[in-house]
Amino acid sequence: MIKNYFKIAWRNLWKNKAYSLINIGGLTAGIAVALLIGLWVSYQYSYDKFLPNYGQSYQVRRNFNSNGDTLTFSTTSLKLADALRNGYPEIEYVAEADENRAHGLAVGDTKLSLDGIQAGSDFLKIFRFPFLQGNANGLRDPYSIIITESTAKALFGNKDAMNQLIKVDNKDNLKVTGIIKDIPSNSSLQFNYIIPFSYFEIADPGVKEARNQSFGSNGFVLYAKLKDGIKYKQIAPKIKNLEKYEDNLNAKNSDVIMQPIQDWHLYNTYTNGKALGGFINYVRTFSIIGILVLVIACINFVNLTTARSEKRAREVGIRKAIGSKRKQLIVQFLTESILITFIALFFALLLVQLVLPSFRLLTGNSITIPFNRFYFWLIVTGAAFATAILAGSRPAFYLSSFNPVQVLKGTLKTASGAIFSRKALVVIQFSCSIALIISTVIIYQQIQYAKNRPTGYTLNRLVTTITNSDLRRNMDALKNDLLQSGAVSSLTTASSPATGVWWHSDVENFPGKNTGETVEMGTILVSADYFKTLGMQLKAGHDFVNDIKADSNSVILNEAAVKRLRLKEPLGQYITKFGRRMTIIGVVKDALMDSPFQSADPTMFFFDGGSNIIYRLSPNINTHQAIDKIAAIFNKYSPAYQYTYHFVDEDYNKKFNLEVLVGKLAGIFAGLAIFISCLGLFGLAAYVAEQRTKEIGVRKVLGATVTQVWILLSKDFIVLVIVSCIIASPIALYFLQNWLYKYAYRISIGPEVFVLSAIAAIIITLATISFQAIKAAIANPVKSLRSE
């Protein structure tokens, strides 16, 4: 019986090749999109789950009460680390760490600048990254280092790295006490090596000092692991007010909280102290888009099958007349849809495998199809069956309901209800597609808008290099040589790079400060020529005079900071910072160092300098030549380190990465959605043209021109598309306004995008159906009228 069903289904497919091609093509594209998005989503959910017993790992954060608003910070103090470690039996391990950043690693003549972290000795007990050699106790000795497989290979080649020495930052030799597997890309924590935090305290006296400082001295990252069986709920109330007893504004206003590792990647945005959203919003949105595209593909199937029902009505009539039960007919039609779906699934898997390399490139994720996993096949075949039933049941029930007597007498007419629901389904398809098109356009407009935003400084030919102890010692000579070489036109150093504000801190006092008010502002320590190098403009007052004594009591604010402090006449006023009275000597125009989508960060600049060397290449020298010259000078002063540099404009462009990715994905899915919709429309147009052949013939004999017939056949579809535009526009508007809301600097959505999208949709539709419409319109009417 089943075999018979499949045989007939196969013959039907084969007999109506064009129609089968449209059906299979549309479903293939739909399933491929759903599959791709499914893989992407499951990849996002897979973050950090490769770590054994990951469920008990947490990051400690602070909810900071800033004049009523709750801001969530990930920096904590070493005092908090010790307090958690020693005071709570529920907590098994605590590890302090710094952010992933570059250090110089040297073995013999091999010198590399690689990113790594410095972490407390229990770090690898909290996060059980798999070891190739050694074990989690490898961080106990301060003069040890644990490296990844690739780092070992880069430094030691094929030699065994275990127990070898690596010279770090041209200072101490650290012994390799462990080699771990390379960190997979779906890990929130990324590093090439771990240096014991105890070594950090030896190498950097500032850190040693921090160990004995108060709860307010935040500057470190903190991880913890709860004992098995302990829930966060049990410990949350105990640690919440931990810092409050200390007489320090920063500590007093901080609640201690923890975020479980399974939320790190997806719930990375805190609002009002709670991580309710973040990347998860995109994951959800794209999941919905994936399902919608699949639904659009299913609608094609439903519409084409029911539209062709009149053609198959005879078959149904005869089958019923010779005794087929309705149930058997339903099974017959469902068999067809299952066959088509699985053929489409096969091609979709092929297609996804084909585009996966490009998709990996686009998303930067190492996504693969888990062909060898049982659960993958279970889900995929399950979903395919669901799709087949979803697409096939309406046609099956509709077709099997025909009355055989009516059918065979030829008095059966397509129910107007069937035509209406066919139109409604087309409207659903096009509403989704058009909404996606509108979204893509607006996302790109927003990106373009932010990209064109004046940055307040000049990004072009600006380069950053991180200092090291050798460079710091020779800074004046280095600066001199670089300027002399002609490759560099201006140079400065600062505690933050040009594209970030690494430090936010309190202003202790300022004129007009309310009692209990805290003001956190960007804090950047700069050396001479900072504003000149970056191309920032002084709005009032003057620059630092480049004299340690005079400048150490001066501060320069940006416009946003002046506004934040509510100062009417800022110049010459005093603020208290670092326990000193500082005169405001200048105001600079705002520069977008943080997010190009948000308002400029209120920032204060102090004269000191920092670990970022920022320099501008001379205008009339070839970039390659300039970098070669500069590298030689850097190597002269710090031979132990690899010279590394970043172009500021590239770093700045990275700030758009997420938006650009979202825009590209939306664009691709919008394109596929409209493609699948048009494929269905193409089939429907063919069907309608065929069905109306006689009428078209009559009309032509009555004097209708090709254009008039073309309009006649296209009109109905165009009306559907216009209705879709009317439905899609407000829905897209609602979602996009929500999306835009999180950007302080955003476009206002005008009517043009809706009008243009509508026009584009109509043109695409016309192009799709015109082939059929014109083919029908130019056909010789004699032919269609002869069949009397």
Next chain:
Amino acid sequence: MLSLQHISKYYQAGGNKNYVINDISLDVDEGEFVSIMGPSGSGKSTLLNIIGMLDEPSEGYHYFVNEAVHQLKEKKRAALYKQYIGFVFQAYHLIDELTVYENIETPLIYQDVKGSERKAMVADMLDRFQIVGKKDLFPAQLSGGQQQLVGIARALIAKPKLILADEPTGNLNSKQGEEIMELFSKLNKEDGVTIIQVTHSEKNAEYGSRIINLLDGRIESSRKF
């Protein structure tokens, strides 16, 4: 009014030319009422379609109101057709989705007649054929004879000089057929409309002023009254 000279029409069948119309020459004057007869498959419909410019001959010369149709461009031919010719079919070929009124109105729409004028013309036609009461019905709700009346009304609405009718009474009983023939006669005599009809009925053929007999794509005989 029209002149066919050495007109042939053939279909390629295998390597052979399969002649459906074979070297026919025919002149029809304005005001004539011609009946074409012949066995099924003898090429009557094809000939009528060629005369009506719905079909193109494979060979020969075709003149219509002094225009050389075989040299005309598609557009000009369509214009000529619209201006002069009305078609009546055996199967009526009414548009199922349109009412009687709308069916009759359709040719006027394609000839860019203004709305108010159309209304008057359709009303006049409905009145003349005594189908005012049926104007809002759909074709499926009419008898065959009534449908053919609508078909003829539609063919006449644009005031054609030439009516081409392919077995207009083929699907009707003899009484309905007679009525249609009376109508044609009247149109021919009173309004001077030229009529060419294809028919199987000797009796109906005799309403005309000339009978042409076709056989295998050739004119076998031609009688004038």
